[in-house]
Amino acid sequence: MVELILNRGAERRLKRGHLWIYSNEVDTKRSPLKGIDAGSQCQVHDSQGKLLGTAFVNPSQLICGRIVSRNSDFSTDTVCERIQTAFEQRQRYFSHPSYRMVYGDSDWLPGLVVDRFGDYLVVQVSNWGMERYQQTIVDKLVEMVNPKGILLRNDHQGRAVEDMPLVHTVAFGDVPEMVPFEENGVPLLAPVHQGQKTGWFYDHRENRRLLNRWVNGKKVLDLFSYAGGWGIQALANGAAEVVCVDASQQALDWCLLNADHNGFADKLKTIQGKALDVLKGLVAEGERFDAIVLDPPAFIKRRKDHKAGLAAYRHINELAMRLLAKDGLLVSASCSMHLQSDELLDCIRGAAHRLGRPASILASGGQGADHPVHPAIPETNYLKAHFVHLGGNTNK
Structure with a gap:
């Protein structure tokens, strides 16, 4: 060696x-x-x-x-043992088989992600070392879970960075375009073939659960909605109306599909467009919402983007606050690894101060138990969400 x-x-x-x-x-x-x-x-x-x-x-x-x-021993047996360990850990903490089963470095399997959607699994491999064990991984998952299908979504940017071929194929059984699963007790459908990454973002599960407690009878705006993870669950927990906003019409079609899947299609409105443009338009129209979810893609993908990304977080949080009714709730989230939780709080504080609106932090959250943080790898602790109560304008 x-x-x-x-x-x-x-x-x-x-x-x-x-x-x-x-x-x-x-x-x-x-x-x-x-x-x-x-x-x-x-x-x-x-x-x-x-x-x-x-x-x-x-x-x-x-x-x-x-x-x-930590020694000189790594083999197919090691891969299988670690997948088994990760699976047993998820079974301990999740009663329903919908979760991230393997989370890369945190499960001592760098370059491997496996998401479970009940009877279906979606696998992503992102380095050449793990690629050599791909068939071992598939065989172990079949033996362990006995799924109806396993999809390899090896068509993501991480592989391009590693100069790896982009592959999208069913490795076992059959995998439909939309697979059924459950999050926080709400039945949903994930677009595993055409959706982003593995088709769903399980990482915000606990933050969505917290929001669900506070939306009954409320008018909710879900920005960067994707397939409706926040918005559809809000409707299932009594929200009076939800508006989902996304740049992708296909993502909004998935929102509508998930709303119809739960019998709430009449309470969902969708707006296709860039979030900043839509926010400005809604402000001009004098719209107001009782709760707003601001869950954008990473504005700081590289360390050198920090200054520009921080300015983007400040700007979009202020725009969202302009749409929030008195005593409204803002969920301000970030998946940028290079943005610290305190920096996002500072963006929130600054925006509220400029608008003359008293802000109270009700809660702060991170990723769920299926995205465990490796205590020695801060990069695995990337997600943050702050729940902010905003009062009325004190400048009036």
Whole structure:
């Protein structure tokens, strides 16, 4: 097995439990990265030669290595054991078989995501090392879950970054376009073939559950709605009316399908367009909502985008607040790994102050138990949501 020798001091983060190795941490004079095949397993040593573990390596990437074992042993048996462990953990914390079954680094399976939708599974592999175990993964899932179908959604941006082929195929059984599942007791349909990523975003499950307690009889605006994860559950929990906004008409069609699936189609309105444009239009029309969900895609995808992304969060939170009725509720969320929770709170504070509206933070939340945070990898703790009560305008 090829050896990777790290620069002096580069092992500190790994010894604290982190699993990533950056290319500038490798002593390339003693262990050149050039010539190593992407996906190879390499033994990782500190500058003194002490074994730190075994890693998947892709020499062309900034994160050139991902630790998969703290010794020199990693095999098909290891993959199967870790999938089994992740599955048993989800079974312990979820009574219904709708959840993220495997969450990459947090389950010691870097580059692997598996989402379960009852009898159907959607799998994503995002590095060459895990790609070599793809058939093992499928076979283990069939043995363990006995699903009706397994879909490989290996057509995402993560694979393009790793220079991997984009593949979208059914690996086992049959998988319909829309698969049934359940979240917070609400029956839903996920567009697993054509939808974003695996077809659904389970990570906000607990934040949606909290909002569901406070929407009875309310008029709700669901921005960046996708297939209606927030809005449809709000209707199922007594919301009087929900308006879903998304740039994609197809996403809004899925919202309508989910509303009809639950018998609430008459209470759902959809608006197709860019969120900023729609917000400005609704402000001009004098619209008001009792609750607004602001759950945008990541505005800060890279560290260098932080300044511009922070300005975008400030701007969109202020626009949303302009639409919120007195004593209304704003759910302000972010999935940007590079945005800290306190920074989002500061955006909220600043927007409320500029509008002269007293703000109270009722609750703050993160990702659910099927997206466990690895305590040594802050990058696995990416999701944040703040529930904000806004009073009336004190400047009037």
